Amino acid sequence: MTICLRDALAADLPIITEIYRDSVLNGTASYEILPPDEAEMALRFQAITGKGYPYLVAQDESGTILGYAYASAFRTRPAYRWLVEDSIYLAPQARGRGIGRMLLSALIDRTTALGFRQMAAVIGGASPASVALHAALGFEMVGRMQGTGYKHGAWLDTIFMQRELGEGRSTHPDLDCYPGSLFAG
Numbered sequence: 001m002t003i004c005l006r007d008a009l010a011a012d013l014p015i016i017t018e019i020y021r022d023s024v025l026n027g028t029a030s031y032e033i034l035p036p037d038e039a040e041m042a043l044r045f046q047a048i049t050g051k052g053y054p055y056l057v058a059q060d061e062s063g064t065i066l067g068y069a070y071a072s073a074f075r076t077r078p079a080y081r082w083l084v085e086d087s088i089y090l091a092p093q094a095r096g097r098g099i100g101r102m103l104l105s106a107l108i109d110r111t112t113a114l115g116f117r118q119m120a121a122v123i124g125g126a127s128p129a130s131v132a133l134h135a136a137l138g139f140e141m142v143g144r145m146q147g148t149g150y151k152h153g154a155w156l157d158t159i160f161m162q163r164e165l166g167e168g169r170s171t172h173p174d175l176d177c178y179p180g181s182l183f184a185g
Contacts, residue, residue: 008070067100119163
């Protein structure tokens with residue numbers, strides 16, 4: 001089966017919303033309890049893409065969207081501007097097929113090209129599959145917070161992983177600009 005990665009479009013929001021809904025209701029990657037509706041997902045999509053961050057979908061040859069991934073600000077304070085956080089969500093039938101790896105790899109490439117220096121993964125529920133995926137793509141474990149969320153009748157840990165992008169911290173950035181064209185005004 002051929003998988004194509006492309007930029008997400010507003011027209012993809014119904015299926016993106018459904019994929020996220022399943023993750024909220026049945027998983028621990030998100031600590032949300034009630035899934036947001038399509039209108040809220042549209043606001044979130046616009047907030048991310050409106051600042052120039054990459055937002056990707058994976059689809060099969062029939063056009064079915066199997067997952068999505070995006071990068072966003074880790075924190076909004078200016079000194080964090082070189083650091084992005086990744087988010088990846090897959091439809092149930094797409095899990096374990098290498099699609100998450102394809103999405104994350106493309107996200108790493110895109111954010112590196114935009115000039116970011118670090119990528120963080122905040123892994124809710126300490127998901128072994130997500131930890132393994134990130135480790136396979138060069139992320140290192142940098143921390144674990146215990147009992148940070150309570151969902152599905154259990155206390156959940158959160159794992160932090162990090163990966164350098166491009167020159168990482170080996171050189172000083174140009175402090176007069178932000179990575180890519182983000183936040184340019």
